[in-house]
Amino acid sequence: MVVDTMINIIHIVVPILIVVASFYAIYLKDLIAAAIAVSAMSLLLSLEFYILQAPDVAIAEAGIGACLTTAILIISIRATNREEEV
Amino acid sequence: MSGMSRIVKTITNVAFPFVMIYGLYVIAHGHLTPGGGFQGGAVVASGLAMILVAYGSIWVVGKVKEKHLSVLESLGAIGFISLAFFGILLVYLYSSFEGTFFSNFLIGQDTIPIFNEIGKGLANINTAGIIPLMNFAVGLKVIAGLFVIVLVMAYSTRIKEGK
Amino acid sequence: MSGRNFAAIIFFAIVAVFLVFSALMMHPFGEFDEEHYPEMDQYIIDNTQNETGADNGVTGVVFDYRGFDTLGEATVLFTAVAGVIILFRRLKK
Incomplete structure (x- = not known):
């Protein structure tokens, strides 16, 4: 009963x-902070x-969404500007 | 000076074997536990990306060339597609065998005693026919593919990091 | 308000209405529904472990019944790698 309440x-x-x-x-206008926010969103989505x-999708999401996408975004930000241009 | 501080490198050295072992476990037990070639390959590529972030792209390119990783990726693709075509090929070897593209030719036969048992709820690793072999092929392909994407991007933009 | 913003708001409203109505029409979470019940699902649940020999039914479906999907996924990954390497080839010395 307690476990069901916790899961709900x-x-x-x-x-x-x-x-x-x-x-x-x-x-967020700082793009590295925005990339970290995307990473946190992916980690919560895998949870x-x-x-x-669906543990299959959870493993793939944690590997690709939370780690590799963040690495690619931060590499791209390092090659360009850090602040977002309006 | 490429790479990050000594703290990051030490933590990476501690955490890297566990990530690799977990990813290879997910690939090798893809037909028994949740996961498979794609998921385990993503986990292993995450560990390699951690090495890349901690030690810098110049150090990593000194150890492994992206040309060799491309060869590994193509090797995984060739293994996958040739396992699929073996299903058609074995029609001509066994006359009583009904084979199609992607047919599971290893299951339920005694000629080749590898991965040929039917395990329902047994957690026996010697089961599931060509599925473990395809898991290895796809895992190799995903490891090499995802890591070469990150490596080429990091190494190509290294010019601005020296400024 | 410019015409472009107006068109964007109209499009957003249409998509929002579709999403809300489709959310209201979903069957309850985790309950068995007799109407929306394909026979293919029950066949796969019953026969995957016997026919493919794999304990994990998801892997059995992905690599055996739906092998062409995995082949297409591998092709997509290969195309992505080739595109990235071609795109960043010029920057290297």
Whole structure:
């Protein structure tokens, strides 16, 4: 019973955190901070996939979304400007 | 001076073997536990990207050339597609065998005693026919492909990091 | 308000209406639904472990029943690697 309540709470909290991280990824003007926000969103998304009982997708999302995409974004930012141009 | 500080390099040296072992475990047990070639390859490529970030792209390019990684990637693709074509080829070897493209020709036969058992709920690693071999091929392809993308991007933009 | 912003708002409203209605029409989470129930799913659940021999049903589907999908995925990865190497070839000394 306690475990079911915990899982229900996690099912509500994790999507809210995903939306908050996505909002910060758009809102922040420092592009490295925005890339870290995208990484946090991917990590929370992999947690959401795991608690929805899809561990295959969770492993792929944690490997590609949270690590390799962040590395590629930060390499691209290093080669260009750090601040976003309006 | 390429690479990051000594703290980052030490932590990378500690964490790197665990990441590699977990990724290779996911590839090798792809037909038993969650995961497979693509997921395990992504995990291994993440560990290699960690090495790349900690030690710098110039040090990594001194160890491994991206030409060799391209050869590995093509080798994985050739292994995958030749395993698929063996399904057609074995029609002519065994006359009673119904083979198609991507048919699982290793399962349920006694001629080649490798990966030929049917394991339902047994967690026996000697099962599933060509699926473990395809996992290895796809895993090799994904490791080499994802790592060569990050490596080429990091090494090509290294000119600005010296300024 | 320029015409471009107006068109963007109209498009956003249409997409939002579609998303809300499709969210309202989803069947309840985790419950068995008799109407939206393809026979292919039950066949795969019943026979994957016996026919492919793999314990993990997802891998059995991805590498055996749907091998062409994995072949296309491998082709996409190969194309991505070739594109990145061609694109960054000029910058190297």
